[in-house]
Amino acid sequence: MRRVILWAPLAVFLIFAILLATGLLKPSDQAIRSKLVGKPVPEFVLPAGVEGRPGLSSADMKGGEPRMLNIFASWCIPCMAEAPQLAELERRGIPIDAIAIRDRPEDIAAFLERWGDPFQRIGSDRNSSVQLALGSSGVPETFIIDGQGIIRHQHLGEIRPEHLPELVRAFEAAR
Amino acid sequence: MKKAFLPVLLLFAAAPALADSDLPPDPYSYTQLADPKQEASAAELMETLRCLVCQGQSIADSDAELAGDMRALVRRRIEAGESPESIRAWLVDRYGNWVTYEPPLAPVTWPLWAAPILFLAVGLWLARSRFRRRRR
Numbered sequence: 001m002r003r004v005i006l007w008a009p010l011a012v013f014l015i016f017a018i019l020l021a022t023g024l025l026k027p028s029d030q031a032i033r034s035k036l037v038g039k040p041v042p043e044f045v046l047p048a049g050v051e052g053r054p055g056l057s058s059a060d061m062k063g064g065e066p067r068m069l070n071i072f073a074s075w076c077i078p079c080m081a082e083a084p085q086l087a088e089l090e091r092r093g094i095p096i097d098a099i100a101i102r103d104r105p106e107d108i109a110a111f112l113e114r115w116g117d118p119f120q121r122i123g124s125d126r127n128s129s130v131q132l133a134l135g136s137s138g139v140p141e142t143f144i145i146d147g148q149g150i151i152r153h154q155h156l157g158e159i160r161p162e163h164l165p166e167l168v169r170a171f172e173a174a175r
Numbered sequence: 176m177k178k179a180f181l182p183v184l185l186l187f188a189a190a191p192a193l194a195d196s197d198l199p200p201d202p203y204s205y206t207q208l209a210d211p212k213q214e215a216s217a218a219e220l221m222e223t224l225r226c227l228v229c230q231g232q233s234i235a236d237s238d239a240e241l242a243g244d245m246r247a248l249v250r251r252r253i254e255a256g257e258s259p260e261s262i263r264a265w266l267v268d269r270y271g272n273w274v275t276y277e278p279p280l281a282p283v284t285w286p287l288w289a290a291p292i293l294f295l296a297v298g299l300w301l302a303r304s305r306f307r308r309r310r311r
Binding site: 005030032033034035036073075101102103104107126127128129131132133134135137138 | 196227230245273301
């Protein structure tokens, strides 16, 4: 018994040392997924993000057909990088709506002019309130919402070419 | 001297990556509520909510835009008469327990709550056997 107690402090020290080392070596960047996947889209109504295009409300997400919802901003650099992938998804017949975070109509218009415009509706969320209601923690993010308005999938970060099959699969699964 | 100076100068000329919008912050992200009692309960809540962008900070400490928008959300809801715990629950529903710095008592977190009591008990037991030996 005495022996065991003698070695116990060393053992405790080693446990702490290992914990510390793994904590230091492992990057601490954590992706935060929305807990609303599998639950209905929260109620919201957003004004139009650009002139001549309707704004977005949660009612638009219950049309019986699944839709994609892209959270973006004209000031967000990865959003530029995912533009060709969004264009490809639109080309495949997937309806895409967008929420522009903390943005101005003229900036959104310039962004769409330059990087392409795959969006059917664009809502303007000037104080991130709908973003927070959706459980989204950054731009860009993409949700897939089924015809009954249930969130089925969340994609964090920009859509790269290798993500396309996964998104198309998730969209088909939401039908 | 001149040669060493140029790279330093270039460093200052480097364009910072744009990660923020140019919209002004929400008025409530940097303005306190008019009612000091409400502001106090909002501040108390904000100190225990984690910023989603700068993940080691509370939203009260962070200058990230999203943290500002979260403070605005907290203040607006407190002003409307919502209780701090219901606002916390609303955020936990969306982001998980991760978003709160006050971990709830759950099967995953019970070691966190039990460990101090356990360590104290072990310490007392060790000290007790020590004192007993000395008395002999």
